[in-house]
Amino acid sequence: MYNGLPLDDRSTAEVLGSERPQLAEPPFNENSLETDTFSYTYYPGGSEIPEAVAPNIRTRSYAIEATVDFSAKGTPKGVLLAHGGRFGGHSFYIHKDQLCYVYNWLGQQEQKISCSLGQFSNEVKLKVEFAKKETLDPKEGVANPELGSSTVGNITLSINGKTINKSLIENDFEEYSGQFLTQPGKFALSGEGFNIGKDAGQPVSSDYAEDIPYEFEGATLKKVIITIKNDAEAQDPDKEFMGMLMRD
Secondary structure, eight states: OOOOOOSOOOOHHHHHTSOOOOSSOOSOOTTOOTTOEEEEEEOTTOOOBOGGGSOOOTTSOEEEEEEEEOTTOSOOBEEEEEEEETTEEEEEEEETTEEEEEEEETTTEEEEEEEEOOOOSSEEEEEEEEEEEEEOOGGGOOSOGGGTTOEEEEEEEEETTEEOTTOEEESOOGGGTTOEEEOSSOSSSSOOOEEESSOOSSOSSGGGGGGTTOOOBSSEEEEEEEEEESOOOOOOHHHHHHHHHHHO
8 A cells, every 4th residue: 555645635726726828818817897898809710719718708797799791692590609519508690580699508408589680781790798697606595506606697689789679588597587697617627619600519509409510601700709897706616616517
């Protein structure tokens, strides 16, 4: 007996909090205000982006804005942005003349908001926005403890800056009707890819499960801008690790 185990006796906090090489500086620092925002701009045709370097929307407010040129007068359909897969993720897409956004909570509930796209012959800005209200604390007697430390917020669609008040929200949680819940942990332990103009892995939404990767067509996707707000909860490595295990 050499009593050599464990080979790594660090805690979850120590493992997840260890310094790792960074491709870029974090969007916010200790001097940032809660109202500060940071935007990422992406263009179609690129490779899949690993979750570790994709925009972090966990426990915070965020917005996704796609600029699309409809001058080709085709039948637009397909994914504008997708991150994750059928066991957890989110996707912004056009399907059957509807502008749709799905947040697939841990693969258990495909929360969906949609509206009629309408007819266009020019460049249009399509946007979905999640405005955080609160992050649940299971220790404080929430309505459903199984929701863990999910974040609750209002979800809206807009076209050219005009909010679509007649948007349809489906599969929302009974305890939080008319709102969306986002999961606290990553979409997978190893991360599932972030894509522009397609959903390259497992489908986030069952709407296009038979048409994967559901590449965008019928119009020209110019760019996608993701804006995150500095209102995320303070990082809790143990809680984030449990959130990832909830998915896997």
